[in-house]
Amino acid sequence: QVQLVESGGGLVQPGGSLRLSCVASGRTFSTYPMGWFRQAPGKEREFVAGISWSGGRTNYGDSVKGRFTISRDNAKNTVYLQMNSLKPEDTAVYYCARGRHSPVVVPTSLNAMDYWGKGTLVTVSS
Numbered sequence: 715q716v717q718l719v720e721s722g723g724g725l726v727q728p729g730g731s732l733r734l735s736c737v738a739s740g741r742t743f744s745t746y747p748m749g750w751f752r753q754a755p756g757k758e759r760e761f762v763a764g765i766s767w768s769g770g771r772t773n774y775g776d777s778v779k780g781r782f783t784i785s786r787d788n789a790k791n792t793v794y795l796q797m798n799s800l801k802p803e804d805t806a807v808y809y810c811a812r813g814r815h816s817p818v819v820v821p822t823s824l825n826a827m828d829y830w831g832k833g834t835l836v837t838v839s840s
Contacts, residue, residue, distance in 0.1 A: 716740050716829040718810045723834030726800055730838070734795040736810030736831060744788035747813035747820055749827060750795045752806035752836075762808070763795060764820040773820040777803075800838045807833040 722734040734750070749764040763784035764773045772784050783796040793810060811827035818826060 716812060718812065718829055718831035720808065720810050720831045720834040723808060723836045725837045725839065727840050728800060728802060728838055730800050731796070731798045732800065732836060734797070734808055734810075734834060734836075736793045736795075738791045738793075738810075738812065740791070743791040746815065747818075748784075748786060748793040749811050749813060749821060750784060750793075750808060751811060751824065751827075752804075752808045753833075754803075754806040757806075759809070759824060761822045761824075764813070764822055765793065766819045771819050773822055775822075797836070800836075802838050805836060805838050807835050809833045 717739040718736055720736045726732050745767050747766050750762040751759050752762050753759040761775050765784045765786050769786045781799045786793040810831040812829040813821040813826055814828045
């Protein structure tokens, strides 16, 4: 059983920054793509960012391009999401997820992920 544990959420003012972390259990972390998704109150869960197993390829949702950066450290079984220039509309619960092995190098859809963390809340407000 794979466990994903997110941390780093909190309250931040508009224009501020946060870095989320997700630590995965298991020995095969480095062979799977990973992703971050978010869900705001009353809205569907949406793709934020994804990264290939090697870290060599990334993909971002349109609303976060140029502001968020996903990275991973396979030696630490950890994936990160650096969030800059935060806006009130970035307020959501952020989830880390593991992608299934597939021809898609960086999965972006919910059903392409097989394990999920419990989420960490990010609130952007003055």
